[in-house]
Amino acid sequence: MEVEKILHMKEGLGQSSYAKNSSLQKTMIAKSRPAIQESIRELYHALLPESLMIADFGCSSGPNSLLVVSEIIDTIDQERQSLNRKSPMFGVFLNDLPGNDYNAIFNLLPSLYESLQQEKGSDFGPCFVSGTPKSFYGRVFPDQFLHFVHSSYSIHWLSQVPKGLGSKTGEALNKGNIYITKTSPPEISHAFFAQFKRDFTVFLNSRAKELVSGGQMVLTLQGSIQRDDPDSIWELLGSTLHNMVLEGIIEQEKLDRFDMPFYAPTLEEVRKLVEAEGSYSINKLETFTVDWSVDTNQSLNNRAKFVAKTIRAVTESILATAFGEAVMNDLFVMFEMRVKERMAQERSEYLNIVVSMIKRDYS
Ligand SMILES: C[S@@+](CC[C@H](N)C(=O)[O-])C[C@H]1O[C@@H](n2cnc3c(N)ncnc32)[C@H](O)[C@@H]1O
Structure with a gap:
């Protein structure tokens, strides 16, 4: 599976689009806001740049893409006013x-430019927004070009499904599952971690070349308490697919050969990989939890519906490629029922990691 060609959030503005089903990810951005603001204030005070280059990696489409941008700009604008300085470009x-559906973002740009002009007046900016379509697992920008890097809910996606998920004879080792589960053999969690280690190190190293000295980066991603028992939503999605195999809707072989190109690291894994890469000092590294349904005051039905729609908007491109478009409705109806059963029995939360770091000065 060529992840970089297949993976995309559900495009457009329809009922099932990512734009309409990304309030979970919006919550993650809100939870990371204090870390983002702290980092950007520190950056501005330290460098006082006349032109400030900001990149959001894995921006997707819909309201979240420009939300982060507006918040970063607001923070800088407040800081420069408090220091009585001219606005940077x-x-x-x-x-x-x-x-990615870039058009859905670009269509929102005229109103962003207009509101910046109205709210901040003629001495603001100017601000130039553009798209850079390319995998973030590799270089995207020239040397020492960026001042601030942000990425939310994106770098837990791997560049490829890990290798090493089959036995020497080619038999699938993670049969009936699509991610690490309690019953997976140890080779499985090792293979997922090994792929994350490679990808995350490439990400860190590429950004280190692109950031100026003293540049800052804030990353938010899904995490796990334990590598070999991540207690993830993919276990439930995997068991739903397994049920569809038992009902003869999906071929066993297809499920056995399918795994999610995803890894949720532990806090310690993130710390060790950042330290081992060596280009950054960590300012902040912490976890927070968010309920699968975000709002636990809603009815169980509404919460399960929310979870199923959120997961569908994110994974449909991958799952439809593996199992066929025709089974997607059935899959998500069954998944919603399973989510409801599970949430009725126990608390179901995403563990998330936010890490804020500064690029070391080598001069
Ligand atoms: C769940 S969305 C998060 C989007 C947005 N940051 C938000 O908070 O709503 C994850 C995004 O990461 C992008 N992504 C995954 N792997 C990527 C890669 N290798 N390079 C660039 N983007 C990637 C996906 O295409 C997707 O748009």
Whole structure:
């Protein structure tokens, strides 16, 4: 499976689009806001740049893409006013894979420019926003070009499904599952971690070349308490697919050969990989939890519906490629029922990691 060609959030503005089903990810951005603001204030005070280059990696499409940008610009504008300084010029770069629905963001740009002009007056900016479609697992920008890097809920996606998920004879080792589960053999969690380690190190190293010395980066991603028992939503999605195999809707072989190109690291894994890469000092590294349904005051039915729609908007491109478009409705109806059963029995939360770091000065 060529992840970089297949993975994209559900495009457009329809009922099932990512734009309409990304309030979970919006909550993650809100939870990371204090870390983002702290980092950007520190950056501005330390460097006082006349032009400020900002990149959001894995921006996707819909309201979240420009939300982060507006918040970063607001923070800088407040800081420069409090220091009585001229506004910097802003270069804002929205990065995602080439299959991302960039038009859905670009259509919102005229209203962003207009509101910036109205709210901040004629001495603001100017601000130039552009798209940079390319995998973030590799170089996207020239040397020492960026001042601030942000990425939310994106770098837990791997560049490829890990290798090493089959036995020497080619038999699938993670049969009936699509991610690490309690019953997976140890080779499985090792293979997922090994792929994350490679990808995350490439990400860190590429950004280190692109950031100026003293540049800052804030990353938010899904995490796990334990590598070999991540207690993830993919276990439930995997068991739903397994049920569809038992009902003869999906071929066993297809499920056995399918795994999610995803890894949710532990806090310690993130710390060790950042330290091992060596280009950054960590300012902040912490976790927070968010309920699968975000709002636990809603009815169980509404909460399960929310979870199923959120997961569908994110994974449909991958799952439809593996199992066929025709089974998607059935899959998500069954998944919603399973989510409801599970949430009725126990608390179901995403563990998330936010890490804020500064690029070391080598001069
Ligand atoms: C769940 S969305 C998060 C989007 C947005 N940051 C938000 O908070 O709503 C994850 C995004 O990461 C992007 N992504 C995954 N792997 C990528 C890669 N290798 N390079 C660039 N973008 C990638 C996906 O295409 C997707 O748009």
